[in-house]
Amino acid sequence: MQESEYILEMNHISKSFPGVKALDDVTFKVRRGVVHALMGENGAGKSTLMKCAFGLYHPNEGEIQFDGQPIRLVDTRDALNYGIAMIHQELQPIRTRSTMENVWVGRIPYRKMMGIHWVDDQKLYSDTKKLLDELEININPRTKAGSLSASHCQLLEIARAVSYDAKVIIMDEPTSSLTEAESELLFKIIKKLTDKGVAIIYISHKIDEILEIAQDVTIMRDGKIVGTWPAEALNTDVIVKRMVGREMSNRFPTKNHVPGEICLEIKNFSSANPHSFQNVSLSLHKGEILGIGGLVGAQRTELVESIFGLRRIKEGQLLLHGKETCISKPEDAISNNIALVTEDRRLSGIISKFSVMENIILANQTANPNVYKSGFFLDDRKRRADAEKYVDALSIKTPSIKTIIQYLSGGNQQKTVISRWMLIDPEILILDEPTRGIDVGAKYEIYCLMEQMAMEGKAIIMISSEMPELLGMSDRIAVMCEGRLSGVLDSKTATDEKIMFLASSYQYSMEE
Amino acid sequence: MENSKKYSLRFILENYALYIIMALMILIIGMMSPKFFSLRVLRDILMQSSTRIIVAMGCMFILVSGSADLSGGRTVGLAAVVAGSLAQKSDYYIKFWPNLPEMPVIVPLIAAILIGLMVGLANGFSVAKLKVPSFLATLGWMMVAYGANCLYSNKPPNNSQPLGGFLKPFTDLGTASFLSVPYIIFIAIGVCIAVHILLTKTCLGREIFAAGSNSEAARVSGINVFKIQMITFAIAGACYGLAGCLEAARTGSATSTYGNGYEMDAIASCIVGGCSLTGGVGNVFGVFFGVLIFNVINYGLTFIGLSSYWQYVVKGLIIIFAVSIDMRKYHRND
Amino acid sequence: MKRTILFVLFAVLLLSAVSVVSAExxxxxxxxxxxxxxxxxxxxxxxxxxxxxxxxxxxxxxxxxxxxxxxxxxxxxxxxxxxxxxxxxxxxxxxxxxxxxxxxxxxxxxxxxxxxxxxxxxxxxxxxxxxxxxRAPQSGTIMGEAAVKYWNEHPEADRNGNGKMDYIMLLGLTWHYDTQVRAEYSVKAVEDAGIATNRIGGEVVAEYNRGQAQEKVAALLANFSDDIDIIFACNDDMALGAIEALKAGGFFKDEASFLPVCGVDATVVGCDALRDGTLLVTSLNxxxxxxxxxxxxxxxxxxxxxxxxxxxxxxxxxxxxxxxxxDYTAITKENVDDAAYDITDTTF
Incomplete structure (x- = not known):
């Protein structure tokens, strides 16, 4: 039999959901042993296409060929049997079970004795150990999955994919929750896999990353394929242009805002949790964007959530316009005009069963219920007016303001959450990873919003794990490491290296 | 294409399963005995549903706010006995409180609602402040309510006898009619309307939904989730109390066994009526029909003389069938 | 180690406490x-x-x-x-x-x-x-005998004139011994007297509960209003529920709209109903x-x-x-005062 050039071919795939045509005559071919990047804005259909390839969705039209043979995928089990594995955007290992059980779940090796299948612990351990060693992943097979870091969970998923003897591994934004160092480790393992002839389909918004590791790049837009190119033929600008379908000369808006007087000051902030941040002092000016950088585990989220009253502090002062203020719950923060867009959109941001409108007005309706009332009852007209204003102002792409928010793309969900807080007209806006998992176009819009708010004299704190974002947006960058503030840099003079140095070397800098 | 989809058989079946099943039941029973199509049957069914509707309304608050409540039935029982003990004729020979004068009907009514409210607040405090999972907290308070009820009814001279000899204005609450529609139906429908307005037209209602579907996001948005939980449990408790009082009035008696199992009926009715066990979903209309369908089954199957044994089987199957069709709505994205 | 000693000590104490009690x-x-x-x-x-x-x-x-x-x-x-x-x-x-x-x-x-x-x-x-x-069967027999007496004294008791005694049997808990014998022996007494019977509504389980009995009887009444001759209930609460339903269905307005209902237990509210003339008979255990x-x-x-x-x-x-x-004592309107007893009486 003649070997096909492509390991996976998806020909003329179409898929509709009620009200949406998610994929429209998509043809997508993956060569053996290469990293094939799949790019596009959120909602472009990347994830849907991959779910078709993995048997999670069934295409309405089109055929899938694996190794030159047409195949039908009824469910994910079929896909895994052919050798197609997928590492999901949201990894959910079974936290209470060991790494090895997680890798082999559903296929635990057993010995048969007296008609009963007994778990073969020894084989389970040695198989896992062999697998992890081969990939040079440094995890003890007996470690509980719940105690693994985010990056190790990712590696665990990869090990599981490899354990199925996969020929194609789909990775959906594998680095979105990883630090740069952890990402490097992932790339090394990807290299090892492609050397063995495994094809990787790599979905990511991080263009630098893709240019670094991918050989082929396919770009999608609005459920259609824009084209497939070798990575050498592309650069950031070209990719962005093809993804967005328009020119994007700049990734960041020009800084026009001017910081004013100090509006928020924290002194000796220490968390009630001894493992979290200690002794942090910071100040924030009106009309300033203060970036907070650091590695995962630097306790940045804990710090801003404490400022917002979500977490308890043991000691420390918080001064608003020079006056000491006690903020012990979010209501206090909101009444002092502080807003927080949390890191995890799904866990603590959107209310997924609510409409866009309800999500936008949620905070303001609680803080100022009278705005939306006529008499004793809520007045839908007033609610709608506010929601429509912000849907327009932030160009949130939604069929209507009554659409349930979970059907929107990540970027539009994020803009909805931001507009929720803009509606209470905060003086201080805290954004925790505001652009995580969001496509380039939407990112730019969010940056513009931040710039515009800073221009209006609002103070913004932005936590980010992306260096370009920190450097491109902030006026000053505070860097944290293991719960301590290791330094504050002026963004005019800051560089990647300086930030990385501060982020990873608190102990070191203390000794200096 | 959109339009054709909207009216396809599958769409209709999925969205109106509850009503279709109910219509079918009524049709089949009516065919077996045409007397079923009468105002009297309608009145009977509505009357039998009324206390259960009030219990289910309370239960719906809890489900929407993302908790579960097992204390409903026993709270109904406790409220029934307390209300009954305050509504006896002065010349009744084993009067619960021998020296108590005859009181206006509002006194036992308020007492019952207050008792329910107290159980509700205890539930709310355990869940919201002490962080006991609602399933367990309400199980605990259910036992406390039942124990308290047994202790109360066992007080001499009553000694666990069923309470009787209620004043006429009190029993009228449950049996008398206005324009040949029993008061109790008006009360139940009034409660439904009040709950509907509260949930859809007020800030509190929206905050309950928000806290129920994502309590973390609600908290970040400045909603006082503790307050919301206390309020939902308190409202639910008050509903149970009201239902207990009406149950005593309707049957003209009260014992500590009253209300046993109502909480499960209420939860089942809510789920059949479209509430989600994970919170944040629910509407009054659906729950109203959820309760009604159970009572149509109860009444209709007895009406045609079907043995109780078969009724259990039919009832069970209908719950499974109705909910499974309803679930298809949420799982058709593949 | 300390804990073990404590535990043993505790166990010994507990055991001795128990044995002291049982010795006395x-x-x-x-x-x-x-x-x-x-x-x-x-x-x-x-x-x-x-x-x-x-x-x-x-x-x-x-x-x-x-x-x-x-x-x-x-x-x-x-x-x-x-x-x-x-x-x-x-x-x-x-x-x-x-x-x-x-x-x-x-x-x-x-x-x-x-x-x-x-x-x-x-x-x-x-x-x-x-x-x-x-003698549990007695409670059933008392109901049956009262029904026979009423049937023989009132020719209009056969309301649909089919020559059979059409009855509803309200069951408590079907696995419960009392329910079983009461249901069995009440009908047996009727049939032993040479009266044919016909059960309406099959097994009607109301779990000894007044509200449930009321609802079930209301439903049966809506369909079989003209057929029902008598209602047997395995306890007074269910009998009283049935009476409530009958009242709502237009019975007990006057002598002509009387329908015999039999209960068991002679509870206080049951005796009340006897005095009112709604309950036919109950029996006191x-x-x-x-x-x-x-x-x-x-x-x-x-x-x-x-x-x-x-x-x-x-x-x-x-x-x-x-x-x-x-022995069970049959209680009717005539001897209703015999149903009183005093649980604080400690003579024996």
């Missing part, structure tokens, strides 16, 4: 099927009151909460604790022989109270076995007699006496071997 007065472990049952509650109170006043036997009691598994646990707990008498208001009627055998092995005098009788073999097997019970008979049996045994009708010396009680039978 003999203890009876009493297991009732359900504290929430009015009748049981009254019998229980009587027994506790009498024992407290007398002091020969100490009573510890437990609630099976209407659940066979709980009953089994209660039995085991009492054996573990150490008791001299076991009084068992048994609901596990399928396992009587096993229960008796365990009692024999444990050497505990066991009194079955107000329940299905152990068989002759069981009595032969263990001489420490007693039964104190009302006197909880005070039950409580006292149980206590007196233990009292006699503790004093080394034989249990006979004479030594027991209670009205309505007859002793056959180790079986002590208590």
């Amino acid at each position: 007065t003999p203890t009876a472990g009493v297991i009732w099927y359900n504290f929430a049952d009015t009748f049981i509650q009254n019998a229980r109170q009587t027994l506790l009151n009498v024992a407290k006043a007398d002091g020969t036997v100490e009573i510890v009691d437990a609630d099976s909460q209407n659940d066979i598994a709980t009953q089994t646990n209660n039995i085991n707990n009492f054996y573990t604790r150490g008791i001299d008498y076991m009084v068992l208001n048994n609901i596990n009627t399928a396992a009587i022989s096993e229960i008796v055998q365990t009692a024999k092995d444990e050497g505990v005098v066991t009194i079955f109270a107000n329940t299905d009788s152990p068989s002759d073999e069981d009595f032969a097997n263990y001489e420490g076995l007693y039964l104190v019970s009302s 006197n909880p005070v007699s039950l409580g006292k008979a149980i206590y007196k049996t233990m009292y006699l045994l503790e004093n080394g006496k034989e249990v006979t009708t004479e030594t027991l010396n209670m009205k309505g009680a007859t002793v056959e071997g180790h079986r002590i039978w208590l």
